[in-house]
Amino acid sequence: MRDIATMLHFDHEGLEIAYVDEGEGEPILLIHGFGSNHQVNWVGTGWVDLLKRQGRRVIAFDNRGHGQSSKPHVPDAYHPARMAGDAAALLDHLRIGSAPVMGYSMGARIAAFMALDHPHRVDALILGGLGIHLVRGEGLPPTIAQAMEAPSLADVHDAMGRMFRAFADQTGSDRRALAACIRGSRVQLNPAEAARIVQPVLVAVGTRDPIAGSARDLADLLPNASVLDIPGRDHNPAVGDKVFKQGVLAFLAEEAV
Template identity: 65%
Template sequence: MPRFEADEIALAYLDEGEGEPILLIHGFASNKEVNWQYPGWVDLLVKEGRRVIAIDNRGHGQSQKFHDPAAYGAPVMAEDARRLLDHLGIESADVMGYSMGARITAFLALNHPDRVRRAVFSGLGYGMVTGVGDPEPIAAALEAERLQDVSDRTGRAFRAFAEQTGSDRLALAACMRSSRQKITEADVTRISQPVLVAVGTKDDIAGSPQKLAALMPHADVLEIPGRDHMVAVGDKVHKQGVLAFLNNVDA
């Protein structure tokens, strides 16, 4: 698996296929394989004639881990994504992020608008502005000695997911405490690229996709029927809707 140095930090990524580039940015406690390869996104996009790049965010997957919250933050991870585009010599790409990855994508679009052609914010709606709850129960769940000791429902779900993916739980706890920077409504209105906001109809974490999309001049909503935050990523409707958005030459 290829790696590169971003600001003296080792980050892993994949780079498959040929054609118009799309950068995929995974969600919290996930990685490029769990978020994008296993659900079939990489194969699907390669078959659609795309060059698919997916990064392991710092603290995740095969990238370097830190146990200090100061090492994280969505704007910091957006710079990692920008450095990966620099490393690969890609001037501009479509960018799709899931959950935390959507927040990172938004910061990338705001801070480097010339690098993002289109954006897909999946698994995150108006929670991008309001925040998506207190990070401390999730961080505490990740630090708990045993899963059985965790009573918070959301924390327990993320702890179980971290165990399933073999993640560094202390790195994830540090990331959780610093990665949820809110973006103001005023800043969201400055995202001028075409955007698709894709959220499951049973997602009680993301916040309203309609309310977020209404802030941007060129945004559409994709509702993923019957799917919650943990399972919407690989849904067929999700994939079909994203492909339609990416293939809309007028967008």
């Protein structure tokens, strides 16, 4: 496990954002999912080492409300456009003009907003664990916020809420921040906005994932998208799957980004 003390920090919107910057070569920016952090989502699953072996400079950060970054307790702080602003500001901080961006679950939603609001910073887009629920459908349910605010895990009876609450307890997360994040980040794009994402996009979703929604339905709304099915995988296990990894490497090579 990487020592969290080795993380670097910069300030954006009065918040401290923690990040890592490893390897050499063409950069890639990684954005983790809800309730996670860069360590769990990208280091522990082998992504950082894999991309470094491929000759990449790998930049990954802890979203606001997560990991070693600042943790506001108000939902407005977690609009995906504001969180995408953190990602763009990190590229500014590192003097990187643009890069391919890979997000998973909530991180994919943030990455999509980044591609829309900061199009010249995103060379290509990898949306993992998020399909048509970027545009319609629920994705992560609002009951997760209630699970975070419950007195204890024993008081949570919703299965998905229990899963996220148990993980938050295990990692010592700020549950008030996570509750605010769920309430503020569940923002969809409309089809017209999705159609404005013109970068090459890979939509990668586990075939047993009930959270993401259809990868094909989302790809049909995007002008330049392809689909990667991750066979037999539910939402969380898909992030470290070898089919996902191989598909992303092939996509990056094909797009030469």
